[in-house]
Amino acid sequence: VYLHLFLLEVGVLDKYLLRFFGSPQEGFIEIKKTNLSKADFLYAITHSKAAMDKFMLIPGETKEIFFKELAKKLSLSYEKLLKAYQKYAPYPDGVIIPESYKVPKGIDEDRLIKYLVSNSLKVHKKLSLKYLKKYDQKEWFKKYITIASIIQKEAANKKEMPLISAVIYNRLKIGMKLQMDGALNYGKYSHIKVTKKRILEDNSKFNTYKHEGLPPYPICAVSKEAVKAAIFPADKNYLYFVKSKDNKHLFTDSYRKHLINIKNGK
Structure with a gap:
């Protein structure tokens, strides 16, 4: 954005304008116009979508x-x-x-x-x-x-x-x-x-x-x-689980049954 040199100065009025317009958006804001008045610029940075x-x-x-x-x-x-x-x-x-x-x-x-x-x-x-x-x-x-x-x-x-x-x-x-x-x-x-x-x-x-x-x-x-x-x-009292053929898991509280599940899961 191009601003005239005299617009770079920030005065008391700008603070009141920002209070009126709201807080500036955070991040990069694209403002298509290249020559803005101070009020238009402040409005743009507070209302444009970042x-x-x-x-x-x-x-x-x-x-x-x-x-x-x-x-x-x-x-x-x-x-x-x-x-x-x-x-x-x-x-x-x-x-x-x-x-x-x-x-x-x-x-x-x-x-x-x-x-x-x-x-x-x-x-x-x-x-x-x-x-x-x-x-x-x-x-x-x-x-x-x-x-x-x-x-x-x-x-x-x-x-x-x-x-x-x-x-x-x-x-x-x-x-x-x-x-x-x-x-x-x-x-x-x-x-x-x-x-x-x-x-x-x-x-x-x-x-x-x-x-x-x-x-x-x-x-x-x-x-x-x-x-x-x-x-x-x-x-549940489960102590063991192993992946089954369908990629889910088989659960049991018995080690003996767990060994069988391991065998069946292969």
């Missing part, structure tokens, strides 16, 4: 993969996104709520992550208050969201989520290792198939074949369905 970028975080995705896709889509720095996340997020993953987002074009890494994290933390608090009638951030993320993230990685569909939740709680109750592949799909391993070699070589706390209890923090972004399942597991 250009927006759209993106989506899908349930089950890790922040590493999400940030790489985001950096590419919005022409941002992956390293700066990670740095901003470490600055604002209380846990290394599982904080940002998976959904569709719209942000102003030209937003920088710090402001983007601050928005995503602050918006998501409000949703987490709301969900906790809804289901638990309280909000203990540490318990919420280290227990419920961590369990939800394993459910998210393991479940073949929403119907299975409470059943997998039951297996997790039943195993934790008797001190049995979770032994779940999904827990090893953390960080950069989000879409990498878990092999016997990987299970043997990975010594992180996410390897629930080697370590008892839950991983130290959530593995990925979780859906509201997974969160609900983590809080309200099915009333």
Whole structure:
């Protein structure tokens, strides 16, 4: 936009005009006219529709993969996104709520992550208050969201989520290792198939074949369905599940039956 030199000065009247017109839109705004009066310019920046970028975080995705896709889509720095996340997020993953987002074009890494994290933390608090009638951030993320993230990685569909939740709680109750592949799909391993070699070589706390209890923090972004399942597991005694030929899972509380299910699932 071309403005006459005398229009660059901002006076008291401009403040009143902005109060009347409203706040300027955030982001890039295209104003087709190139020669405007000050009043027309102020009206334009407060009423024109700002250009927006759209993106989506899908349930089950890790922040590493999400940030790489985001950096590419919005022409941002992956390293700066990670740095901003470490600055604002209380846990290394599982904080940002998976959904569709719209942000102003030209937003920088710090402001983007601050928005995503602050918006998501409000949703987490709301969900906790809804289901638990309280909000203990540490318990919420280290227990419920961590369990939800394993459910998210393991479940073949929403119907299975409470059943997998039951297996997790039943195993934790008797001190049995979770032994779940999904827990090893953390960080950069989000879409990498878990092999016997990987299970043997990975010594992180996410390897629930080697370590008892839950991983130290959530593995990925979780859906509201997974969160609900983590809080309200099915009333079942299941301890085992294995993928069937139709890519769903067969559940049982008997190891003998589990071995049969493994054989039938091949």
